[in-house]
Amino acid sequence: MNQAKVLIRTILLLALALALAPALSGCLPGKPLEKIPPQLTAGNQEILEGLEWYDRGCYQKALDHYFKANERFTAVDQIRGKAMAENNIGNCLRLLGDPESAALFLEESVDLYTGMDDPRGEIQARVNLAAALADAARLPEALAALDRAAELVPATGSDYWPLANTRGVVLWKLGRTEEARQALEKALSAPAWPGGSRAAAFHSMGILLLETGQPREAAGHFLQALDMDREKGFFPGIADDLWGAARAEKAAGNLKEAARYFRRASQVWGVLGMDEPARRALAELTALAEETGTDPSLTLFFLDRWEEGLIRANPCD
Secondary structure, three states: OOOOHHHHHHHHHHHHHHHHHHHHHOOOOOOOOOOOOHHHOHHHHHHHHHHHHHOOOOHHHHHHHHHHHHHHHHHOOOHHHHHHHHHHHHHHHHHOOOHHHHHHHHHHHHHHHHHOOOHHHHHHHHHHHHHHHHHOOOHHHHHHHHHHHHHHHHHOOOOOHHHHHHHHHHHHHOOOHHHHHHHHHHHHHOOOOOOOOOHHHHHHHHHHHHHOOOHHHHHHHHHHHHHHHHHHOOHHHHHHHHHHHHHHHHHOOOHHHHHHHHHHHHHHHHHOOOHHHHHHHHHHHHHOHHHHOOOOHHHHHHHHHHHOOOOOOOOOO
16 A cells, blocks of 8 residues: 555655756866766665556566665665555555554654654655554554644644555554545545655545445446556556455446456456466456356456466566
């Protein structure tokens, strides 16, 4: 749930610009050209390359770059870069299904940002830590991390919608439905970052609406998230949104629409090599086949082919 990737990119590009300023000033008359040692910018380059993969949802590829970035920042004792790298490592590990390990990296990222008196970075790391703790079923600790992040918000002078989104998810898991709804409404009404989207907030609200018996409203939220994730080319988000829309349409009794979304979700997951959810969606599609007149055989053909490694354009290659 690194919902801060656009902010990370903006901060990093600004940092790179500031780092290059001395060298650029050397082009002015009477000023000697100052060369920046390459070891001081190598970590930044790894972060940027990692973000390119992360933005697509290719977490294993992104993780490799983030580990390299962490090593390069460590060698030259660039604490801010190290904090960013460990935050990103934690996010990848959580999304790859290892929230406990993710929490270790995110806790150190929080500590580094705290030591630098950087409330923006600390808020971001605490929100991501809360997401990892929630995935590890450590809900009271997750809520405590969010409470501390909320205390820091006034020092930044701006709101941070992922905090409200993550709070909504945690409160929902704690069974505090109305509070969760209020938090998610706040996430949806807060300004988005330039170039970013609130697909995660729309998806979270879709889940809450579906689980509280409002499937038609849920489908609308999942489809809004889908539009945003498709615009960014965020592969796992696209599949999750399609799955959510399929479940919502099925609950609303729109079985033909549900079958279409199950088919698309299955194929997106399949081409990503995510075999378990792909087969789960295929099973739903197959169960609806007779009633809707849908033929799942082509989807089955694709999944068999891709599981055998006969894929020509893996999105994460």
